[in-house]
Amino acid sequence: MKVPSVILVLIVCLSAATPLLASSAAGDVVGKLTVGYQGWFAAKGDNSPRNSWIHWVDNSDHPYKDHQKFDVWPDTREYTHTYQTGYANLGNGQPAKLFSSWDKQTVDTHFKWMHEVNILVPIYPKMNNIDTAALQRFAGGVKSDPVYRKLLNGVADNVRAGAEAHGPKFYVMWDISGWNNFATEIIEDYDNNVKSLTTSKAYAHQNGKPVVCIWGFGFNDRPQNITGALALIEHLKQQGLYVVGGVQTQWRTDTTAWKDVYLKLDMLQPWAVGRFGGVKGAQDYKPTLEADHNTLKQHNIG
Ligand SMILES: *[C@@H]1O[C@H](CO)[C@@H](O)[C@H](O)[C@H]1NC(C)=O
Numbered sequence: 001m002k003v004p005s006v007i008l009v010l011i012v013c014l015s016a017a018t019p020l021l022a023s024s025a026a027g028d029v030v031g032k033l034t035v036g037y038q039g040w041f042a043a044k045g046d047n048s049p050r051n052s053w054i055h056w057v058d059n060s061d062h063p064y065k066d067h068q069k070f071d072v073w074p075d076t077r078e079y080t081h082t083y084q085t086g087y088a089n090l091g092n093g094q095p096a097k098l099f100s101s102w103d104k105q106t107v108d109t110h111f112k113w114m115h116e117v118n119i120l121v122p123i124y125p126k127m128n129n130i131d132t133a134a135l136q137r138f139a140g141g142v143k144s145d146p147v148y149r150k151l152l153n154g155v156a157d158n159v160r161a162g163a164e165a166h167g168p169k170f171y172v173m174w175d176i177s178g179w180n181n182f183a184t185e186i187i188e189d190y191d192n193n194v195k196s197l198t199t200s201k202a203y204a205h206q207n208g209k210p211v212v213c214i215w216g217f218g219f220n221d222r223p224q225n226i227t228g229a230l231a232l233i234e235h236l237k238q239q240g241l242y243v244v245g246g247v248q249t250q251w252r253t254d255t256t257a258w259k260d261v262y263l264k265l266d267m268l269q270p271w272a273v274g275r276f277g278g279v280k281g282a283q284d285y286k287p288t289l290e291a292d293h294n295t296l297k298q299h300n301i302g
Contacts (some may be wrong), residue, residue, distance in 0.1 A: 028169040029244070029267065030302050032131035033119070036173065037103045037110070039155040040136055043083035048102035049150040056085075056098055074098070080105045093203035101155045104162075105302030109193035111162030132204050134170045134213060135159050139189050140179030153193055163202035171204040172197065173246065174225055183228025186214065187235055206242040206266070206302070213269070218258040226257045233264050242266045244302075249275050252292055267302030268292070 016234070026032070048084045050137070059069040059100055073090065076082045081103045087096035100108045113129035121128075135156060141148045163170040164191035172194050176182040190212070197203060198210040205211060216222040245265040248254070249272065262268060270292060276285040296302065 025207070027208075027211075027264060028204035029171075029206045029211055029242075032127075034132040035114070035130050036133055037133040037135050037159065037170070039107065039159060040138065041099060041101045042151065043098055043100040043102075044104045044268075045083050046100035048100060048154070049147045053068075054151075055156060056148070061086050078109050078171060079103065099157065102151065104158045107155070107158035108162045108165060111159075111166040111168055114168045117167040130168055132171065133159070133163065134173040135170050135172045136215075137172050137189075137232050138177065138179075139174055139183070139185070140177075142189050142193065143181075143185050149193070152244070155195070156197060160197055160200050160202065167202075169204035171213065172210040173215055173244075175246075176214060176216035176224075180223050180225070182214075182216075182223055183225050183232045186232055190236070190239070209240055209242040211242045212236060213244035213246060215269075217245050217261055218248035218251055218254055218256075219271075226261060229258075229261050230264060233261070237266075244269055246271065249288075252295055263299050263301065268296060 033040055038055075040055045042048045042050055042052065043056070044052050056070055073096075076097055076099050079099050081093075082097035082099050085096045085098055089094050101107060113135070114133060117130060118128050119130070137152065137156075139152060142152060143149075159170050174182070174186050174189070176186075179185070194212070203210055214229075214232070233243050233245075243265055244267040246269045247260065247262055247265075248258075249270050251258075251262045251268065251270055272285075276282055
């Protein structure tokens with residue numbers, strides 16, 4: 001998901017949330033509170049395979065002020081390792097350091113926080129901490145670039161260890177942004193790099209199946225291999241997986257060939273970030289969500 005984020009982006013799984021309304025029994029995603037976990041930060045000096053600033057800046061040489069691309073300075077006090085940036089200090093004398101997702105202790109801390117956090121969702125009183133993290137996998141390049149592959153897999157191992165230690169479950173969410181060969185390469189990536197994660201006791205399951213997600217179906221500015229998407233979903237289902245799709249907001253009224261893709265998924269996650277604002281905007285959006293929910297219920301889709 002190409003959205004500004006520091007650590008966690010709340011992704012909307014609440015639509016399928018209450019066991020009363022959902023089309024399948026509670027598991028690790030239905031009836032649970034899920035967040036997206038990017039895990040895409042790296043720092044110069046972190047001993048990672050790239051050893052450079054990744055995702056903090058536009059220019060990976062050094063995070064000078066003009067190149068910064070994050071909104072809020074993260075609280076780094078609980079991390080054992082942090083890395084000096086180009087800023088002298090935070091303006092209050094504190095060192096201006098950032099973290100790396102390559103550091104196991106940092107990711108472990110994030111999973112500890114997910115377990116401890118107390119989120120008040122009045123209509124879902126049982127959801128006070130985060131149940132599940134969807135590890136984003138921007139894996140275009142995973143095949144051609146062994147250094148990048150090592151980085152991605154190292155962060156995934158950190159996520160696995162953090163989840164096993166603290167309780168939240170995790171699953172892998174591929175993002176097809178800019179990834180023209182996603183249809184064939186996700187299959188290879190699953191076989192070579194992801195399948196082994198599903199044996200973790202912390203790997204999320206739904207309806208008895210390990211959960212995976214592919215994000216980016218139906219967006220104009222994402223790859224348009226629709227036959228490839230259909231074959232991919234079918235293949236992953238045949239592997240015994242529960243397949244979630246991150247889909248565009250107006251999926252239900254889509255008249256393009258993508259319309260045949262949506263209802264092949266086990267669960268849909270329509271993109272909602274930035275689609276409404278304020279209380280009035282949320283109220284206006286409610287009928288859309290209800291209509292989505294009714295359609296999916298008819299098809300027994302989450
Ligand atoms: C679409 O995906 C299929 C695999 O399902 C692949 O064989 C085909 O080459 C892809 N098409 C394009 C245009 O990338």
